[in-house]
Amino acid sequence: MTHLLMVESWVGAMGTLLPRAVADAGVEFTFLTRRPEHYPESLPDGSPHPLRRGRAVVTAETNNPDAAVDAARRIDAEAPIAGVLTSCDYYLPTAARIARALGLPGPEPEGVEIACDKSRTRARLDRMGIPGPRHATAPVADLNRLRAAAETVGYPLVVKPTDLCAGMFVRRADDLPTVEDAVAELRGFAVNARGQHRSPVVLLEELLDGQEFSVESWIRHGDIHTVGVTDKSLGGVSGFVETGHMFPADLPAGDRAVLVTAAEAAISAIGLDHGVVHTELRLTTFGPRIIEINPRPAGNQITELIKHVTGIDLPRVAVELALGRDPAAVISELEDDGARPRSAAVRMLIPEESGIVAELHGLDAVAAHPAVASSVFKATGHHTGAGVDNNSYLGSAIVVSPDVTGARPLAEELLSSISVTYSEVSAR
Ligand SMILES: Nc1ncnc2c1ncn2[C@@H]1O[C@H](COP(=O)(O)OP(=O)(O)O)[C@@H](O)[C@H]1O
Ligand SMILES: [Mg+2]
Incomplete structure (x- = not known):
């Protein structure tokens, strides 16, 4: 049986969507991880977690790229590997290196490294x-250079780590004390959730205005195929937490074309030549501006929205590309019986305070609504912080609509009917 190597994974939605896509493609995988215990054994319904359903789970120090390549070679000697994948941003460069070392299909590693460093x-x-x-970097430990970098950029600006994701530690600052506070917080996070030492550098950027979108694409032999544009609602404590998405984005065709052209130019500019890509942009007063380029399928269930509306399963496209196959073959097999919704939206429930969730009221009505394709919420007793980043969600629902702009308003209305009570509130 054709055999893929999966190098680490997210634990959230993509942690199940990618293994599901591997199974759909009729191939098996070995899961390479430094800490199997980081991953759940089972799904909430008690069935084995899809990451555990591979051919084997092999432990090696994936935080050391050379050790990861050696482990991949050993696995390959036993059962030839036909492709390499990961859903976890922190291992995208390592997956690209393994593919290159083993002579397997994959992106030019340098393009992936550039994309993974803001x-x-x-x-x-x-x-x-x-x-x-406008942007500038400074060492997090050098306050003089930080001050100089902030002066170069001007206010308001955005303080952001170069090597994290999910909006972690991304803050708006309107003055130097706020910059210093944000950077002090970042200094306290020197090792990421996977035990990797973080970059000691912080990026400051001019705050871009305008609505935010993402362009979802896949690339093979350097040819970029764009599937569509997703829109994004923002909120939470930082104002940058993703509170919802709709596919397709509600915007005029001209603006859509402008965003796609900008994303594709940026993808080419950084040298990404293979794989699925999720490019985030803002449509500012001065035109489209790139926020970041992620060399992997979109998270936050955006790939599910796209699947509802177009039938295209981007995790599956990622699997096909990892195997060196042409995803166009899978896409062209899709049949449209006219029954697909014309828009799909996900809306997240963001905690308004930190504490222990006593109850989420109104979930049953949301789950039972005919437009709700799926919903998932935290259980009673969940400890939540305030909504500081995309890891803070209390749950989400995907809503579909026959109207091309209908899904988001309905998703917003349904989620706003849910109320949260907390059994304990800690000051934060
Ligand atoms: N220069 C900027 N101007 C305006 N908003 C920004 C800027 N940079 C980041 N943001 C906001 O912060 C969010 C998270 O930043 P991003 O660069 O995408 O990091 P992450 O990898 O954590 O998602 C973005 O989606 C956007 O809303
Ligand atoms: Mg982002």
């Missing part, structure tokens, strides 16, 4: 003449 992305886009926000 300051390198900015530098490359500048060099290629792609307009972006």
Whole structure:
């Protein structure tokens, strides 16, 4: 049986969507991880977690790329590997390196490394003449250089780590004390959730105005195929927490084309030549501006929205590309019987305070609504922080609609009917 190597994974939605796509493709996988105990054994319904349903779980120090390549070679000697995948951003460069070392299909590793480092992305886009926000970097431990960087960028600005995701530690700052506070918080997070030492550098960027979107694409042999544009609602404590998405984005065809052109130019500029890509942009007063380029399928269930509306399963496309196959073959097999919704939206429930969830009221009515395709919420007793980033959700629902702009308002209405009570509130 054709055999893939999965190098680590997210634990959330993509942690099940990607193994499901591997199974749909009729191939098996070995799961390579440094800590099997990081991953759940089972799904909430008690069935084995899809990450555990592979051919084997092999333990190796994946935080050391050379050790990961060696482990991959050993696995390959036993059962030839036909492709390499990961859903976890922190291991995208390592997966690309393994593919290159074993002579397997995959992106040019340097393009992936640039995409996974927000300051390198900015530098490359500048060099290629792609307009972006004013930006500067500074060591998190050097307050003089931090001050100078903030002066170069001007206020309001955005403080952001170069190597994290899910909006972690991304903050707006309108003055120097706020920059210093945000950077002090970042300094306290020197090792990420996977035990990797973080970059000691912080990126400051001009705050871009305008609505935010993402462009979902896949690339093979350097040819970029864009599936569509997703829109994004933002909120939470930082104002940058993703509170919802709709596919397709509600925007005029001209703006859509502008966003797609900008995303594809940026993807080429950073040298991404293979794989699925999720590019985030804002449509500012001065035109489209790249926020970041992720060399993997979109998270936050966006791939499910796209599947509802188009039938295209981007995790499956990622699997096909990892195997060196042409995803167009799978896409062309899709049949449209006219029954698909014309829009799909996900709306997240964001905690308004920190504490222990006593009860979420109104879930049954949401789950039973005919437009709700799926919903998932935290159980009673869940400890929540305030809604500081995309890891803070109390749950979400996916809503579909026959109207091309209908899904988001309905999703917002349904989620706003849910109320949360807390059994304990801690000051934060
Ligand atoms: N320069 C900027 N101007 C305005 N908003 C920004 C800027 N940079 C980031 N953001 C906001 O912060 C969010 C998270 O930043 P992003 O660069 O996407 O990091 P992450 O990898 O954590 O998602 C973005 O989706 C956007 O809403
Ligand atoms: Mg982002």
